[in-house]
Amino acid sequence: MTHSDKPVLSIENLTVRLPDGADRRNAVSNVTLTVNPGEIVCVVGESGSGKSVSSHAVMGLLPKELQVATGRILVNGENVVEKSPKELRAMRGTEMAMIFQEPMTALNPVIKVGEQIDEVLRIHTKLSAKERYDRVIDIMTAVNLPDPVSMASAYPHQLSGGQRQRIMIASALVLNPKVLIADEPTTALDVTTQAQILKLIYEIQKSRGMGVLFITHDFGVVAEIAHRVVVMRRGEVVETGTADEVLNRPQHEYTKMLMAAVPGTVPPYRPSKAANKIGFETVKLEKTYGGQSVFKKDRVVHALKGVDLRVRKGETLGIVGESGSGKSTFARCVVRLIDPTAGAVLIGTEDIARMSQRQLKPNRKRIQIVFQDPYRSLNPRVSVGQSIIEGPMNFGVSETAALAKARDLMALVGLSPDALDRLPHQFSGGQRQRICIARALAMEPEILIADESVSALDVSIQKQVLELLDRVREEFNLAVLFITHDLRVAAQVCDRIAVMHRGEVVELGETAAMFANPTHEYTRALFDAAPGKNHRFGQVAAV
Missing domain, CATH: 3.40.50.300 (P-loop containing nucleotide triphosphate hydrolases)
Known part of the structure; x- marks a missing residue:
């Protein structure tokens, strides 16, 4: 096996203890999994299955009350469990990086997004300010952000959810890590933004040969991007296999239960409610934000434009x-x-608008x-x-x-x-x-x-x-x-x-x-x- 064929991430018999009085002894027990260069491994399972604990252990981000009891976590052959906090900080960003679920809590609201990406470079490299700025613009371009030069000076609240998530991805990738951990990075996004982010992660991972550990409870996402799938339940790995094997021929009863719970895209028969009484209806409902203020003309946003909808009992x-x-x-x-700008909300004959x-x-x-x-x-x-x-x-x-x-x-x-x-x-x-x-x-x-x-x-x-x-x-x-x-x-x-x-x-x-x-x-x-x-x-x- 050549060096490049070795796993970039190898978790071996990892056990993480829970504090006394918890509902079980260990957060994760004897977890073993590998991620190879250029591979996306999806970890699935319900809340409490140990998915996030495993990923935080890799990054050295476990809370104080959770400690690694046994096992090794090798990132490019180096055991992160034995590293000091200073050594772990040096590895984060360069060897391994993480994208979190909620970009609004992961980004600093009072610092411009370009400066937040620049901070990673300032801590980990000896690049000049000009070189760092060029790298920030390059990585923002690589994650398909529109007009990176002006967007670099925006604050997080001025960006959409999808754009904030791209900033998080840019921060994670700016130092070319070998391992990327994505913890539910598309859960809060709508389908079109989600599709763009998944495509982006897939393309960047392919072009850079990174190994990606992707944590999700969305099986649609798994079907879209996974090479291999690891199924976890109550802190243990219950099934591992290629995406095709796990999604199409699940072996473990728990995996079968999860699959059966995924809603299908074929709507079941539902009898027509067209004859039922009207529960409520909206007539030409409008909501406008902004407009003329004392000092300046604000941007006007038409959030609702004449919406007519009727819902029956x-x-x-x-x-x-x-x-x-x-x-x-x-x-x-x-x-x-909130108060509508115009239109009616009718419950029976009463207009509550x-x-x-x-x-x-x-x-x-x-x-x-x-x-x-x-x-x-x-x-x-x-x-x-x-x-x-x-x-x-x-x-x-x-x-x-x-x-x-x-x-x-x-x-x-x-x-x-x-x-x-x-x-x-x-x-x-x-x-x-x-x-x-x-x-x-x-x-x-x-x-x-x-x-x-x-x-x-x-x-x-x-x-x-x-x-x-x-x-x-x-x-x-x-x-x-x-x-x-x-x-x-x-x-x-x-x-x-x-x-x-x-x-x-x-x-x-x-x-x-x-x-x-x-x-x-x-x-x-x-x-x-x-x-x-x-x-x-x-x-x-x-x-």
Whole structure:
């Protein structure tokens, strides 16, 4: 074996201990995997499977309470477990680099993005300021950022999510590392941006011969880019193989379960709701930001342009589109978390768009929203029971009656009624999202809005939450507005789909018809960008 054939990353029998009192002894146990030059290895598994712990151990970024108990981690033949903090700092960027999931928390908000890439060069090289600047512009060009010279002097908040992620990739690649670790780098991105980022990682990895360890819970991404796949469960590797073997002929029961949970792109039969009563409708709904201020003329952004949509009782209307298409603005206008600039939001004969806050209060309970992030949706200092009963009690329900209802709702969403006294941090992400659904249902709403409510969840948990949403829609005859950037999810739960682009609805129709024959070019571009769109996950597993 020549030197270049050796793995650039080799994890051998890695065990990382958890602190006393944790739900298991080790975060990871006897994990062994390799990444060769020019290879992309995807690590998949649910939350708590040890994916991120393994990757942070490679970078020497484990928190103090987690320590490597046994095993070696070789990066280009050097054991990082034995390195001092100073030696690890020297290796980061030059030998190994990492792209994190959330660029907004990984980038410094008060430093220009060009300076943040430059900092890597300043610490690790002896290049002059001019040479560093040229290298920054070169790497920003390489990651396909528009107008790198002017963008280098922008701050993170001035860039889109996809552009921020490209800055993160540029910072990681500027020193030509041999190993790149990507920890869920596309989870928060819409399908078209996600497709661009995946293509970018693939092309750069190919041209530079890097080894990439790619952590994800999105099997569409795995189908798109993986050479090999490692499946982890509760800290252990349960299956390893080529992408073809693991995706098409899974051996382990756990892998088969994961595959079967991946939503398909063929919409199931859903009876028409066209005869049902209207739950709510929007008429020429508009939202404009900016305009004339006292000192200067601000840039005007038309976030919504005359949106007419109607959702019937017992129906789920999906809204899909890229970031910035107006999906979430529309949802927030319907709930009146923000005020529309023009147009109407009709529930029955009442227009809640024009109501004052005082008039709005009695109508608040009629329309509820479940947000994307279950970790930020619940007050961490208040028991989940208190969170559920707070709304009904604000509307005059007695505490005894509200608690009895909360117990029923906990059972309805598949959680123990005895867990009402627990705090949010004592639940997993999927359980928290169920609690958020129970809290919304406690208000006995007519309308439920789910804003990217399953995008942060593992496929198996996602499947359970989607089934729950579908069940409560039917049971309570709710009009559901379901906002998502995941077309597979939309295919499974939506009766109709509205495609939004730059504040307008460009296509609207029955889900099955739209998936079979999208007519608008933008819709076709969205469907084409969906990762793993041609892969039929779970077909083998379900047999």
